Amino acid sequence: MHRSDFPLLAASPGLHYLDSAATTQKPAVVLDAMREFYETSNANPHRGAYELSGRATDRYQAARERVARFFGLGDPDCLIFTRGTTEALNLVAQAWGRRELEPRDEVVITAMDHHANFVPWQQIAIATGARLRICELTPDGRLDMDHMRELIGPRTRVVAFPHVSNALGTVNPVADIVALARDAGALTVCDGAQAAPHMPVHFDTLGVDLYAFSGHKICGPMGIGGLLGRRTVLESLPPWQHGGDMIQVVQDEFSSWNVLPHKFEAGTPNVADAVGLAAAVEYVDGIGLDTILAHERHLLALATDRLAAMDGLTIYGPPAAERSGVLSFTMADVHPHDLATILDADGVCIRAGHHCAQPLMRRLHVPATARASFYLYNDESDVDALMRGLQRAAALFAVAGSASD
Amino acid sequence: MTDDAVAGTRAAGVSARSEAIYQELILDHYRSPRNRSVLNDADVTITHRNPLCGDELIVYLAMDGTTVREARFTGQGCAISQAAASMLTGALRGGSVDDARVILASYSSMMHGDPASRDDPTLGELRALAGVARLPARVKCALLPADAFSRALDQFEERARS
Numbered sequence A: 001m002h003r004s005d006f007p008l009l010a011a012s013p014g015l016h017y018l019d020s021a022a023t024t025q026k027p028a029v030v031l032d033a034m035r036e037f038y039e040t041s042n043a044n045p046h047r048g049a050y051e052l053s054g055r056a057t058d059r060y061q062a063a064r065e066r067v068a069r070f071f072g073l074g075d076p077d078c079l080i081f082t083r084g085t086t087e088a089l090n091l092v093a094q095a096w097g098r099r100e101l102e103p104r105d106e107v108v109i110t111a112m113d114h115h116a117n118f119v120p121w122q123q124i125a126i127a128t129g130a131r132l133r134i135c136e137l138t139p140d141g142r143l144d145m146d147h148m149r150e151l152i153g154p155r156t157r158v159v160a161f162p163h164v165s166n167a168l169g170t171v172n173p174v175a176d177i178v179a180l181a182r183d184a185g186a187l188t189v190c191d192g193a194q195a196a197p198h199m200p201v202h203f204d205t206l207g208v209d210l211y212a213f214s215g216h217k218i219c220g221p222m223g224i225g226g227l228l229g230r231r232t233v234l235e236s237l238p239p240w241q242h243g244g245d246m247i248q249v250v251q252d253e254f255s256s257w258n259v260l261p262h263k264f265e266a267g268t269p270n271v272a273d274a275v276g277l278a279a280a281v282e283y284v285d286g287i288g289l290d291t292i293l294a295h296e297r298h299l300l301a302l303a304t305d306r307l308a309a310m311d312g313l314t315i316y317g318p319p320a321a322e323r324s325g326v327l328s329f330t331m332a333d334v335h336p337h338d339l340a341t342i343l344d345a346d347g348v349c350i351r352a353g354h355h356c357a358q359p360l361m362r363r364l365h366v367p368a369t370a371r372a373s374f375y376l377y378n379d380e381s382d383v384d385a386l387m388r389g390l391q392r393a394a395a396l397f398a399v400a401g402s403a404s405d
Numbered sequence B: 001m002t003d004d005a006v007a008g009t010r011a012a013g014v015s016a017r018s019e020a021i022y023q024e025l026i027l028d029h030y031r032s033p034r035n036r037s038v039l040n041d042a043d044v045t046i047t048h049r050n051p052l053c054g055d056e057l058i059v060y061l062a063m064d065g066t067t068v069r070e071a072r073f074t075g076q077g078c079a080i081s082q083a084a085a086s087m088l089t090g091a092l093r094g095g096s097v098d099d100a101r102v103i104l105a106s107y108s109s110m111m112h113g114d115p116a117s118r119d120d121p122t123l124g125e126l127r128a129l130a131g132v133a134r135l136p137a138r139v140k141c142a143l144l145p146a147d148a149f150s151r152a153l154d155q156f157e158e159r160a161r162s
């Protein structure tokens, strides 16, 4: 569905793009919005005392309001634009962690975290002497909530976890984690990179303190994403980058900080990409996240059933009905990179590797997996192409028993 | 496929039939790798990792003066890196350090698309891997064992000097 809205897909009829968990394709409305901004409204926002600069400022503010609405965030000033999830999570780990963490404090993350959440917390723990605790997984790739319960205690200062795992598609129980963290008085930080594109996220009722996302995974341009936060939490954080726009007064000896969101947006903002992102969430809302989720689940269930019927195939993560649109698998005797190369011959784009989740791969006892991920523009022909490619790979490598067709 | 045909399918969003690189010779080396075992009396052992895929390769050299008496490898990887490792052990064995350097240099230029190297007889079976040069995503796989053996030779020569 909607394939014709995406110029790259429309121009490539033979392409089966199954790597939307890495980045989605961009609809024409997003590209048009960005071009239109540069053609009609380009100036440095906040800085010029002329009408054009005012227009750029208005466009930037309108984009912030539109994206905040997408996330059910009532107060748009509590959306900080960043380069993406990675920058948002680093902002939190640096700004909050450097000031708040002390030796004996504990930081809880999970074994399924993307390196973008894992490494910033690991490094701030090393720098401050805090202890990093890692919540382990159940055999079918869910968070082990018994372990989470054991880990979270009076020393826990922050619990940082993914809403949805990029490598397994597991959807984590946000409310349960938040309840445990609240009881312990810990900050909650949620990596929403893989949830925001696929399911309605209502920040104001979700319960987490801070939530990070990437626009390029929601049909938006690369280079923009954000951090959503509770006002009290964001106001209590010190800035993490210093420069233009984020200051109030700069004396020779000290400076004071601008209000939200500017305090965390030093330098000329990425207005064109913000405008593109606003167009992207408008597009996605137009289709409806419930519709998108149902469509993905259908394709995921179909693909999972068909793959599971192949010999020598191992699928990782919980049952399809409980996953977001990610299918992670290995084929006996065929390395994921070889699979990706063979599928590429049919125009089938899948990801092969550790998915920026080496701690998870170690626990699965594999160096890498192959991952197919689905989005609103995929259909059953993409699943057919995936199956054909896998059968060819099995035949080529003569995987026992599956070379029959 | 001609280069034009390749360009044509690329424009349509479908890459060249990249699976053409999985020739029988490569699959044979992958399924039945040569010299894939630990070398207990190795003079040099190097562990090399491809950070992109996490594959790890360990190469071993046993020397007799400046002659490569034994070259072996262990570790896991894709068909391309395993076949390349297997073929390289055969190519390096019995030659001098200088011979090994020449082979590794020629192999590396083949992977960077130099057409002359594709016809270099000293590469022997390794020429079956020439097609990998067309797959930028996989060149690193093919070079992983070559880089490991180069580092092993470096280490051997450093030690010989000191």
Ligand SMILES: Cc1ncc(COP(=O)(O)O)c(C=O)c1O
Residues within 6 Å of the ligand: A021, A022, A083, A084, A085, A086, A087, A114, A116, A117, A162, A164, A165, A166, A191, A193, A194, A214, A225, A356
């Ligand atoms: C779960 C998760 N977290 C974080 C990231 C990092 O996002 P970005 O590279 O857009 O900053 C990704 C995507 O790569 C992801 O899937």
